[in-house]
Amino acid sequence: MSERLTTDSRLWRVIIASALAMFLVNLDFFAVQVALPDMSADLNTDVANLQWVISGYMLSLAAFLIVAGRLADLLGRKTWLIIGTSIFGLTSLIGGFAASPETIIIMRILQGVGAAILMPVCLAVVTNAFPAAKVQRAIGMVFGIAAIGQAGGPLVGGLLTELASWRWVLWVNVPVSILVVYLAVTSVRQSVAEGEERRIDWLGLMLVVAAIGIFTFGIDEAAIWGWGSPLTWAFIVGGLIVGAVFLWWERRFRPPLMDLGLFRNREFSVMIGAGMAGNMTAVVAIFLSMIYLQTDQGFTPLQAGLAFMIYSGGITISAQIAGRLEKFTSWKVMVLALAMGGLGAIAMGLLTGSIVAFLVVSLFAGLGLGMAWTYTNVVTQSVVPKEKAGAASGIVLTVLIGMGGVATAIASSLTATGISGGGSPSSVIGTVLIGFGVFTLIFVPLVAFLGRSHATRSQREKLSPMD
Structure with missing residues (x-):
């Protein structure tokens, strides 16, 4: 007990x-x-x-x-x-x-x-x-x-x-x-970061807001302007350039707005990458499921909300479990979560022809993808110093939510293009879901390799004699 x-x-x-x-x-x-x-x-x-x-x-x-x-x-x-x-x-x-x-x-x-x-x-x-x-x-x-x-x-x-x-x-x-x-x-x-200079990086603040705002705006408007539009790429590339300037500045200002040293922690970095992949597929599954239920299946908003509770129920269950896994190796938990979420998304894509089967497998997709989201936030908070908890959480959430927005824009553009090209909504939505499910599965061996190598190196350091 x-x-x-x-x-x-x-x-x-x-x-x-x-x-x-x-x-x-x-x-x-x-x-x-x-x-x-x-x-x-x-x-x-x-x-x-x-x-x-x-x-x-x-x-x-x-x-x-x-x-x-x-x-x-x-x-x-x-x-x-x-x-x-x-x-x-x-x-x-x-x-x-x-x-x-x-x-x-x-x-x-x-x-x-x-x-x-x-x-x-x-x-x-x-x-x-x-x-x-x-x-x-x-x-x-x-x-x-x-x-x-x-x-x-x-x-x-x-x-x-x-x-x-x-x-x-x-x-x-x-x-x-x-x-x-x-x-x-x-x-x-009240709590603050102890021992740190109370100087705010105002230039870094303006640069990061501008970089994310310009980049996200370009991604979001791509569905309207078109991915081949020079205006779309002007915003996307412009945001990346401002982002590069922000990173350059952060290496020089003390104390920085974003502590890049956090990424030297292998577990922190691996969890962010894995959580990013899982959340990109999770938000796409949510976005496409609502379109599928209301446009293709003719559900009312209330009916769609009720049906969607099966998928989101999986997310809720995994969230209850994620905080109780501190005794397990983090990369192994994440590998299992991504595998279940990726396979679940692929199954949803393959089963758009049957609403019952689609909703049943959505439970497993929600379990895996929900675990990836929650577990990333849980683990990354536990491996950083308490005085950097807010900054670390801001970085994690920016990556996960920002890339989730990118994934939604890409999925929206692909779906609109496919349907306008003569594809049925269910088949197009299914194809996009399969694609993102495969994308998630690609991260399974990457997380396993990086997590295992980090664990092996840490074990060797513990066993090596002191100088």
Whole structure:
């Protein structure tokens, strides 16, 4: 029987505060996607014109993750948890009253900034509250609770939209935000990166926001401009150039906004690469499943949300397990997760002709891909110094979420091209799913090789005599 995580009621409230904040972000993201058609009709526009309700949110989220994590380390994680939650709740409230597309888009962009603060700071708060031996379990519990929002997001979005209004999809965030702020004020202790100079790299901050923003904008607009458009590649290449300048600058500024030294930790780097592959396929499976269920199978938003709970249920189950695997070798767990997720995605692609079979195998895809996402965050937080927890989480989430956005844009472009070329939605979606499943499986031997070689080298160092 495993030892209790903690007997301190304050620490349980810290977990609840962080988990509810992450729950909010997950619930909101998936619920809003289901509400888009009703939102566009109410605001007298079309869904295409409201793409920035999703794209703008993702753009600001990806651009500010590294910045938010680092600033929280320097200026106080409790303070930034309260700031992030307040921004998220306030923009949800104002967005729910929006009378024009412009207002809702602006509020969603600002809401993305709030989410960018919350995601790394929630993990850093928990990491600094618990002893090192219990960090994995504590973070796993946070993700386990947060995953319920991911699983129930489409269902909640469908229910609120059909029974009340799309506006309640945003307003439901407000009371939860108030509860998180209360718990943060009364239970979370202030923590900062000890022994570090309180100097903020403002140039690095502007460079990283610009690099991620320009690059992500180019990827996102490629579906409209076309992958052969010079404008598309001008933004993509421009973002990469600014990113290279950012990395050059970070090697010279002290203390840097992004600690590149973290990547010298082999386990940290391997987990990020593996998590990136798993999350790219996970978000594509979510994106294509909603299209398949509503466009090809004719499901209503509520029906699609209910059916989607099978896939997201797998993600939720894996999130409950991930924090309890501290006794297992990390690369072996990740190899199993990627293998199950990749094979599950391939099976989903092969079985689009049968809705029942498609949904059954989606459970296994969700289990594997969900484990890759959660386990990456759990392990990377446990292998970095506590004073760098926020910065490390910002880096991890930027890579995973940023590349997830790239994968979604690629999948969207491939699907649109295939359908416009005469392919049936189910066959095109199936082919794209198979492709991403194969992509995930490619990382299985890579993770095994890098993980095994690192473990062997570490063992040799332990056995070698001291000089």
